[in-house]
Amino acid sequence: MLEILENIIDKNGLIFAFLCVGFLMLFSFWISKHILKNYIPSVAIAIIIALGLAFFGSKNGLGNVKVFAGLSLLGGSMFRDFAVVATAMNADIAKIKAAGFAGSISLIVGVSFSFSVGALLSFLFGYTDIVSITTIGAGACTYIVGPITGYALGATSEVIAISIATGVVKTIFVTIMTPLLAKGIGLNNPHSAIVFGGLMGTTSGVAAGLAATDVKLVPYGAMAATFYTGLGCLLCPSFFYLIIDYFLK
Amino acid sequence: MKIYGVALLAGCFLIGKFTGYALGMFINIEGDIGGVGFAMIYLITINSFMKKKGLLKKETRRGILFWGTMYIPIVIAMSATQNVKAAWAGGWIALLVGIVVVLLIFLFVPIISKIGNKKEPIKL
Numbered sequence A: 001m002l003e004i005l006e007n008i009i010d011k012n013g014l015i016f017a018f019l020c021v022g023f024l025m026l027f028s029f030w031i032s033k034h035i036l037k038n039y040i041p042s043v044a045i046a047i048i049i050a051l052g053l054a055f056f057g058s059k060n061g062l063g064n065v066k067v068f069a070g071l072s073l074l075g076g077s078m079f080r081d082f083a084v085v086a087t088a089m090n091a092d093i094a095k096i097k098a099a100g101f102a103g104s105i106s107l108i109v110g111v112s113f114s115f116s117v118g119a120l121l122s123f124l125f126g127y128t129d130i131v132s133i134t135t136i137g138a139g140a141c142t143y144i145v146g147p148i149t150g151y152a153l154g155a156t157s158e159v160i161a162i163s164i165a166t167g168v169v170k171t172i173f174v175t176i177m178t179p180l181l182a183k184g185i186g187l188n189n190p191h192s193a194i195v196f197g198g199l200m201g202t203t204s205g206v207a208a209g210l211a212a213t214d215v216k217l218v219p220y221g222a223m224a225a226t227f228y229t230g231l232g233c234l235l236c237p238s239f240f241y242l243i244i245d246y247f248l249k
Numbered sequence B: 001m002k003i004y005g006v007a008l009l010a011g012c013f014l015i016g017k018f019t020g021y022a023l024g025m026f027i028n029i030e031g032d033i034g035g036v037g038f039a040m041i042y043l044i045t046i047n048s049f050m051k052k053k054g055l056l057k058k059e060t061r062r063g064i065l066f067w068g069t070m071y072i073p074i075v076i077a078m079s080a081t082q083n084v085k086a087a088w089a090g091g092w093i094a095l096l097v098g099i100v101v102v103l104l105i106f107l108f109v110p111i112i113s114k115i116g117n118k119k120e121p122i123k124l
Helices: A002-011 A013-035 A042-056 A070-074 A077-090 A093-124 A130-139 A145-153 A157-181 A190-200 A203-213 A215-248 B002-026 B035-053 B058-069 B071-080 B084-089 B091-113
Strands: none
Touching: A002 A013, A013 A042, A013 A070, A013 B071, A042 A157, A042 A203, A042 B071, A042 B084, A070 B071, A077 A145, A077 A215, A077 B002, A077 B035, A077 B058, A077 B071, A093 A130, A093 A190, A093 A215, A093 B091, A130 A145, A130 A157, A130 A215, A130 B091, A145 A157, A145 A215, A157 A190, A157 A203, A157 B071, A157 B091, A190 A203, A190 A215, A190 B091, A203 A215, A215 B035, B002 B035, B002 B058, B058 B071
């Protein structure tokens, strides 16, 4: 019996991966809603659990465990890049124009500043190679920009995992802090919500944080944040990489 | 048909990747330089062009939107297949960078919000 099951999973790894991730998300959604009362977004919880499960494997995380090998295909660069590009469908040039000058400025400042802080801190704490510094700096943008930059530049899996973890910490912290700080930073109208989304960039964190502050602000912040990942993916492995390269040579 | 949307997405994706690798060759870096970002720009441009011309059918759109919604599950699968054991040693960097970045960026919100704020809700 068990042999047949193993054989089926072996031959249909990707399909089994869909099932596993689906279950994990269902579980995380339940924890987020019923135990944490939506204080932390379910996506963040799912990612934390996934990173935790990766401990059971070695170099490729859970992908090294035979039955879960399909996760490596689902989470590989081909599917990931394809899905990220598809998210651009929700962005609309006309809408970003409405967000105006402040929205664009916030996007540029948000990506550049996050990257700089991430790169600087990683350098101060012992990372000296250009690829690792750029990857961790990109991770300070979002947990998507980090690994995309890392894979593009050929960073080690260890550094890519750190960059993902950085992005996840950012998402969680944005979610927790937004409702607490909203009043103090004047985050109570669509204009500042667009600026906020453009500066922070993490769509799930921004959406969850704004939902906890004022549900009406969510689409404004999330819309601006949609552009952030694209801008980050464009700038980090190219322009920012060259800047780091210039400074370290 | 949904496959038209998926094919359109695939086209943008591949041309974006091509742009990324071509740019890499141009500036002497082996690899994909911002290919995903370029692909997104192509998709946004084609999307808004087709919308204006009324060429984008609902089903075509759905083919693309499906893959957009798959990105979170894919990120979760990606997280589960990283070298977390090795990252654990340097994990506090992630915590430090994540928190410092967010706290500092909160300070920027009121400053940049002052640009062009007419106090009226923006029409979307």
